[in-house]
Amino acid sequence: MQNAQSLSTSVARIAHLSDVHMLAERPGPAEGVLDVSMRFVSFGRALDPRHRIRKLLLALRAARESGASHLVISGDLTELGTAAQFETLAEVLFDARVDPERVTLVPGNHDAYSRGDAWARALAGPLAPYRRSSAAADSSPVVVERDDAIFLPLDVACHQHFTRAAGELSAAAADALERTVRSVAGCGRPVVVVLHHSPFAHSTRAWQWLHGLRGHGRVLEMLARHPDLHVLHGHLHYDVEQAYGDGPARIFGAPATVDDEPGVPRVRLYDVEENGLRSVSDLPARRAA
Numbered sequence: 025m026q027n028a029q030s031l032s033t034s035v036a037r038i039a040h041l042s043d044v045h046m047l048a049e050r051p052g053p054a055e056g057v058l059d060v061s062m063r064f065v066s067f068g069r070a071l072d073p074r075h076r077i078r079k080l081l082l083a084l085r086a087a088r089e090s091g092a093s094h095l096v097i098s099g100d101l102t103e104l105g106t107a108a109q110f111e112t113l114a115e116v117l118f119d120a121r122v123d124p125e126r127v128t129l130v131p132g133n134h135d136a137y138s139r140g141d142a143w144a145r146a147l148a149g150p151l152a153p154y155r156r157s158s159a160a161a162d163s164s165p166v167v168v169e170r171d172d173a174i175f176l177p178l179d180v181a182c183h184q185h186f187t188r189a190a191g192e193l194s195a196a197a198a199d200a201l202e203r204t205v206r207s208v209a210g211c212g213r214p215v216v217v218v219l220h221h222s223p224f225a226h227s228t229r230a231w232q233w234l235h236g237l238r239g240h241g242r243v244l245e246m247l248a249r250h251p252d253l254h255v256l257h258g259h260l261h262y263d264v265e266q267a268y269g270d271g272p273a274r275i276f277g278a279p280a281t282v283d284d285e286p287g288v289p290r291v292r293l294y295d296v297e298e299n300g301l302r303s304v305s306d307l308p309a310r311r312a313a
């Protein structure tokens with residue numbers, strides 16, 4: 025099995041946050057040319073890196089104090105995927121003393137706006153300590169095996185114009201994921217695919233083209249075939265809890281940390297139980313749009 029990362033650590037509770045949209049505390053010299061795209065993708069939000077750092081620090085503290093033994097951050101880690109933004113993100117994770125073995129990161133569409141290899145460069149650079157338990161930049165499956173749960177982080181981000189927010193699960197990546205799911209499913213532990221986009225299609229074709237995940241049907245097929253398969257995602261910026269077929273909810277979306285009210289972090293929590301994940305968080309109300 026490729027990229028298998030095993031650690032004998034109990035994961036009785038999982039913390040999940042998403043859509044951090046980190047800005048650079050010290051923007052690089054080339055980032056001025058990205059001003060227009062930055063203002064577009066951050067429309068309606070203050071471009072203040074200190075506010076975003078503060079929100080992430082509070083969310084990380086809430087996750088730690090929840091007793092969770094594994095943390096998932098499901099994409100849009102940065103606003104544009106610049107080197108300086110990833111450096112700031114890494115500094116915040118370090119300052120918050122996040123154990124690299126206990127966090128799983130995946131990129132989102134925002135993390136690929138600046139360049140197609142932004143995630144690869146981040147994993148080779150400031151996020152190197154988190155590489156083993158996070159999504160591979162070539163979309164190959166990574167198996168993060170813990171005593172109570174198995175995480176399969178997946179990169180579905182693709183380089184595209186900043187006015188589009190789609191994701192892509194290619195046929196080859198879906199085939200590889202399916203082979204991996206088949207090899208780990210049915211082992212008595214929940215299998216948790218972590219990706220940025222929801223596996224469900226949007227209600228209109230236009231919105232799906234703009235915001236949806238190409239190849240999403242393959243994830244739904246796997247959910248239908250494997251009752252112990254779960255999905256943790258972000259992208260929608262609000263919390264989601266959905267079943268697929270009979271049985272308990274298995275698809276969970278986390279709200280956007282960047283939209284947290286000052287001083288009110290929203291972190292989803294799941295207890296790992298015999299038949300899967302059970303959401304146990306009582307999230308504060310979402311900010312009005």
Ligand SMILES: [Fe+2]
Pocket residue numbers: 043045100132134259261280
């Ligand atoms: Fe986002």
